[in-house]
Amino acid sequence: MKVLLTGANGQLGHCFKNIFPKDWELFATDRKVLDITDNLAVEDYISTYKPDCIVNTAAFTAVDKAEDDYNLAYQVNVVASENLAIVAKKCNAKLVHISTDYVFDGTKNYPYEENDKTNPINVYGETKRKGELAILANNSSAIIIRTSWVFSEYGNNFVKTMLKLASENTKLSVVDDQIGNPTYAGDIAKVVIKLLKKNADGGIYHYCGDKSISWFLFAKEIFDVALKQKLLLQVPDVYPINSISFPTKAKRPLYSVMSMEKLKKYDLSGSNWREQLISCISKIKSI
Numbered sequence: 001m002k003v004l005l006t007g008a009n010g011q012l013g014h015c016f017k018n019i020f021p022k023d024w025e026l027f028a029t030d031r032k033v034l035d036i037t038d039n040l041a042v043e044d045y046i047s048t049y050k051p052d053c054i055v056n057t058a059a060f061t062a063v064d065k066a067e068d069d070y071n072l073a074y075q076v077n078v079v080a081s082e083n084l085a086i087v088a089k090k091c092n093a094k095l096v097h098i099s100t101d102y103v104f105d106g107t108k109n110y111p112y113e114e115n116d117k118t119n120p121i122n123v124y125g126e127t128k129r130k131g132e133l134a135i136l137a138n139n140s141s142a143i144i145i146r147t148s149w150v151f152s153e154y155g156n157n158f159v160k161t162m163l164k165l166a167s168e169n170t171k172l173s174v175v176d177d178q179i180g181n182p183t184y185a186g187d188i189a190k191v192v193i194k195l196l197k198k199n200a201d202g203g204i205y206h207y208c209g210d211k212s213i214s215w216f217l218f219a220k221e222i223f224d225v226a227l228k229q230k231l232l233l234q235v236p237d238v239y240p241i242n243s244i245s246f247p248t249k250a251k252r253p254l255y256s257v258m259s260m261e262k263l264k265k266y267d268l269s270g271s272n273w274r275e276q277l278i279s280c281i282s283k284i285k286s287i
């Protein structure tokens with residue numbers, strides 16, 4: 001199987017490369033090799049290398065920055081995603097695209113299902129939702145995986161931010177009224193590969209961590225693990241605050257827990273993020 005990976009330098013891109021099956025052929029592209037907003041370059045690349053599948057992990061992911069740069073977020077998350085869907089269909093390649101829990105407004109109080117009404121409350125979520133719709137309209141075999149609160153040893157994420165803040169501060173306040181499911185990027189990569197192996201049906205699937213938690217409690221778990229592994233020698237005092245006391249440019253949904261019932265059809269269950277947090281922190285320590 002020949003696979004084109006976009007966004008190879010991102011968290012998910014790195015993890016995907018790490019576990020890529022040895023008997024498959026990978027064309028891993030970062031933004032320098034293939035800017036997905038360059039429609040002609042994308043079409044040229046795909047018609048030259050003729051991949052059997054395209055895994056699009058590239059995205060405009062800076063949630064607050066997106067509020068100030070709607071145009072670029074739209075180009076990457078909507079226009080480029082639509083173009084990938086069109087070219088994939090034309091070249092008979094299966095497209096796997098990644099989306100987000102931020103397509104929801106967070107007003108529910110039990111897990112979101114794939115068909116629940118979307119209502120993004122920030123530009124990032126709005127452009128990711130428009131990207132989903134553009135893909136679905138142009139390529140019915142495309143798989144869209146919505147995931148949430150992604151962490152890994154690579155790039156920027158909450159785990160690494162908390163570890164950095166903990167090394168610089170003795171007191172920290174962390175938001176306690178946003179609830180979601182942390183997800184290890186390596187587990188998303190495994191799910192992508194499993195769905196490709198099983199030639200899964202097109203459509204939207206939810207995949208995230210197996211347990212929900214608030215950012216505040218997640219931070220405390222991160223510090224406990226880092227202390228046990230001696231990555232931190234002491235941890236700051238952590239205080240819970242609500243979102244109103246921690247204003248950010250982009251609003252965040254208060255509740256973005258997703259149901260993974262639909263994926264059970266493919267014998268898949270959620271990311272055991274507590275176990276993965278231990279191994280992720282040990283990898284961060286060794287780096």
Ligand SMILES: NC(=O)c1ccc[n+]([C@@H]2O[C@H](COP(=O)([O-])OP(=O)(O)OC[C@H]3O[C@@H](n4cnc5c(N)ncnc54)[C@H](OP(=O)(O)O)[C@@H]3O)[C@@H](O)[C@H]2O)c1
Pocket residue numbers: 006007008009010011012013030031034035036037056057058059060061076098099100101128146147148149150151155156
């Ligand atoms: N991170 C999360 O918490 C989270 C939560 C839910 C869903 N997701 C979704 O999961 C997917 C993977 O996220 P991630 O955490 O791996 O993101 P990430 O670490 O920010 O990686 C995204 C990658 O996309 C690349 N990229 C941006 N614009 C590009 C372009 N025009 N052409 C080619 N590459 C481009 C970036 O390149 P540069 O390195 O050059 O900037 C970056 O390497 C995304 O679709 C994201 O929306 C993420």
